[in-house]
Amino acid sequence: MSDLASNTSIILRLELAKTPGSFAEIAGAIGQAGGDIIAVDMIHAGKQSTTRDITVNLMGVPASEITDAIRHMPGVTLVNVSDPTFLAHLGGKIETQPKMPIKTREDLSKVYTPGVAKVCMAIHENPASAFSLTIKRNTVAVVSDGTAVLGLGDIGPEAAMPVMEGKAMLFKQLAGVDAFPLCLASKDTEEIIRTVKLLSPAFGGINLEDISSPRCFEIEERLKQELNIPVFHDDQHGTAVVLLAGLLNALKIVGKTTSDIRVVVTGIGAAGVSIVKMLLAAGVKHLIAVDREGALCRTRTYSNPMWSWIAERTNQGLKEGLLSDVIQGADVFIGVSRKGVLKLEDMKRMASDPIVFAMANPEPEIEPELAEPHVRVLATGRSDYPNQINNVLCFPGMFRGALDCRATTINEEMKLRAAWAIASVVSDNELTDQYIIPSIFNDKVVPAVRLAVIQAAIDTNVARRIPPEFRQVN
Ligand SMILES: NC(=O)c1ccc[n+]([C@@H]2O[C@H](COP(=O)([O-])OP(=O)(O)OC[C@H]3O[C@@H](n4cnc5c(N)ncnc54)[C@H](O)[C@@H]3O)[C@@H](O)[C@H]2O)c1
Numbered sequence: 001m002s003d004l005a006s007n008t009s010i011i012l013r014l015e016l017a018k019t020p021g022s023f024a025e026i027a028g029a030i031g032q033a034g035g036d037i038i039a040v041d042m043i044h045a046g047k048q049s050t051t052r053d054i055t056v057n058l059m060g061v062p063a064s065e066i067t068d069a070i071r072h073m074p075g076v077t078l079v080n081v082s083d084p085t086f087l088a089h090l091g092g093k094i095e096t097q098p099k100m101p102i103k104t105r106e107d108l109s110k111v112y113t114p115g116v117a118k119v120c121m122a123i124h125e126n127p128a129s130a131f132s133l134t135i136k137r138n139t140v141a142v143v144s145d146g147t148a149v150l151g152l153g154d155i156g157p158e159a160a161m162p163v164m165e166g167k168a169m170l171f172k173q174l175a176g177v178d179a180f181p182l183c184l185a186s187k188d189t190e191e192i193i194r195t196v197k198l199l200s201p202a203f204g205g206i207n208l209e210d211i212s213s214p215r216c217f218e219i220e221e222r223l224k225q226e227l228n229i230p231v232f233h234d235d236q237h238g239t240a241v242v243l244l245a246g247l248l249n250a251l252k253i254v255g256k257t258t259s260d261i262r263v264v265v266t267g268i269g270a271a272g273v274s275i276v277k278m279l280l281a282a283g284v285k286h287l288i289a290v291d292r293e294g295a296l297c298r299t300r301t302y303s304n305p306m307w308s309w310i311a312e313r314t315n316q317g318l319k320e321g322l323l324s325d326v327i328q329g330a331d332v333f334i335g336v337s338r339k340g341v342l343k344l345e346d347m348k349r350m351a352s353d354p355i356v357f358a359m360a361n362p363e364p365e366i367e368p369e370l371a372e373p374h375v376r377v378l379a380t381g382r383s384d385y386p387n388q389i390n391n392v393l394c395f396p397g398m399f400r401g402a403l404d405c406r407a408t409t410i411n412e413e414m415k416l417r418a419a420w421a422i423a424s425v426v427s428d429n430e431l432t433d434q435y436i437i438p439s440i441f442n443d444k445v446v447p448a449v450r451l452a453v454i455q456a457a458i459d460t461n462v463a464r465r466i467p468p469e470f471r472q473v474n
Pocket residue numbers: 148149150151152210211212213234235236239266267268269270271272290291292293335336337338341359360361362380381382389390391392
C-alpha cells in the first residue's frame with residue numbers, strides 16, 4: 001500500500017509533437033513502466049502539436065516511475081501531473097442550492113421582504129414551527145475541532161474540512177439530509193459546547209466528528225443534556241453500531257457466540273470506548289481493552305473516567321501488558337487506534353478462525369494483504385477492500401430516521417436496532433467471509449436503518465412526530 005493509498009491513478013498532461021506513431025510509443029513506455037492507461041482526453045489539437053490528458057492507473061507503481069519513463073522522450077513535453085483525488089477537491093466538494101428560482105418581484109416578495117416577515121412572526125409565536133418553515137427539519141451540522149481527524153491526529157480545523165465536506169456529501173447522497181461542515185477554531189471544551197449551542201437553532205441534529213478523546217465524551221454528554229435535538233458523536237456511536245452489525249454476521253460464519261468469544265479492542269479513544277460499551281450491551285463477556293500503555297485493568301487507576309468504567313467491567317482475568325501480551329487466544333481483534341499496531345506474529349497467536357477488524361483510517365492496524373492469508377474474516381474501514389466497517393453505514397440512516405420523527409435524542413435502543421438493521425441487510429444465504437456487511441451503495445441500508453431508528457424512537461418516547469407510515473389506521 002502506498003503512503004497516500006488513495007492515490008491509485010494520475011493524470012499526465014502531455015504536449016505531443018505531431019509525428020506519426022508518437023502516441024503509440026508513449027503508451028508503450030507507460031505500459032513498460034507498469035502503468036495502465038485508462039483514459040485519454042484530447043485537450044487541444046494544434047497544427048504542430050496536440051495536448052492530451054492521459055489517466056494512468058498506477059497498479060502499485062510509484063508515480064515517478066511512470067513520469068520518468070516519458071519525461072525524456074523526443075517530441076514529448078510533460079506539462080503537468082495531477083492527482084485525481086486533489087482535482088475532486090478543487091474549490092471544495094459541496095455547495096448550497098436554492099429550492100426555487102427568484103425570477104419576479106412576486107417571487108422576491110414571497111421569499112424575502114416583505115413576505116418573509118409573516119413567516120418569521122409565525123415561528124416567533126410557535127417556535128416548533130421552525131421544523132416545518134425552515135431548513136431545520138432536514139439539516140444537520142457536522143461539527144469538528146480537527147483534533148482526531150481519521151487516524152491523522154490533531155491536524156487543525158482547516159485541514160479537517162475535506163473530511164467534513166465528505167460526510168456532508170454522504171449525508172445528502174445517501175439519505176437526502178442537508179449537512180453543513182463546521183470546523184471550529186477552538187479545542188476548549190466549554191467554548192465548543194457554547195458554540196454548538198449558539199448555532200443549534202438552525203439545525204435538526206448535530207453530528208460531532210473527529211473530536212479527540214476524552215474531551216469528546218464531555219462535549220457530547222453536555223450537549224445531549226442541554227439541547228433538545230439529537231447530538232451524536234459519529235466516531236463513537238456510528239462506529240460502534242456498524243462494528244456490532246459486522247461482528248454479529250462474522251460470528252455466524254465462524255459459528256461462535258457473543259457470550260463465548262474473547263475480544264481484544266485496541267485504541268480506547270472515542271471509537272474504542274463506545275465499541276466496548278456496545279459489545280458489553282450485546283452480551284460479550286470476555287473482553288480486554290488495550291491502549292498505548294497496555295491492557296486496562298481494575299488494579300490500576302486512570303484519570304480518564306471512561307477508562308475506569310471500562311476497567312471495572314472488563315478483563316476479568318486481570319491481565320496486564322501490551323497488545324502482544326494479551327492477544328494470545330483471542331477470537332476477535334478490533335482496532336480503532338492507528339496504522340501498524342497489530343503485528344503479524346501476534347495475529348498468528350489468535351484462536352482458530354480469527355476475526356480481525358482493523359478499522360484505523362486511512363491505514364489499518366495491519367496491512368490487509370499481510371493479514372488476509374491468516375484470518376477467517378478480515379474487515380477494514382476503507383472502501384477499497386471487502387468488508388468495509390465504516391460509520392458511513394450508520395450516520396445517514398440514523399439521522400434520516402431521527403429527523404423524520406423529530407427525535408429529541410439518539411438513545412441506546414435506537415443504536416442497537418440500527419445495528420441489527422444493518423446486519424439484516426446481508427441475508428444468511430448471502431453471508432461469506434468476504435461479505436459480512438452491506439456496501440454503502442446497497443440502497444437497502446438507509447431505509448432499513450431509518451425504519452429501525454424511527455420505531456425505536458417511538459417505542460422509547462423520544463419521537464415528536466409520527467411519520468405517516470407509522471400512524472395507526474383505525
Ligand atoms: N472505520 C470507522 O468507521 C472508524 C470510525 C471512527 C474511527 N476510526 C478510526 O479509528 C482510529 C481512532 O479514532 P478515534 O476517533 O477513536 O480517535 P481517538 O484519538 O479518540 O482515539 C485513538 C486511541 O488510540 C490510542 N492509540 C494510539 N496509538 C496506539 C497504540 N500504538 N496502541 C494502542 N492504542 C493506541 C490512543 O491513545 C487513543 O486512545 C482512527 O484511525 C480513526 O480513523 C474508524
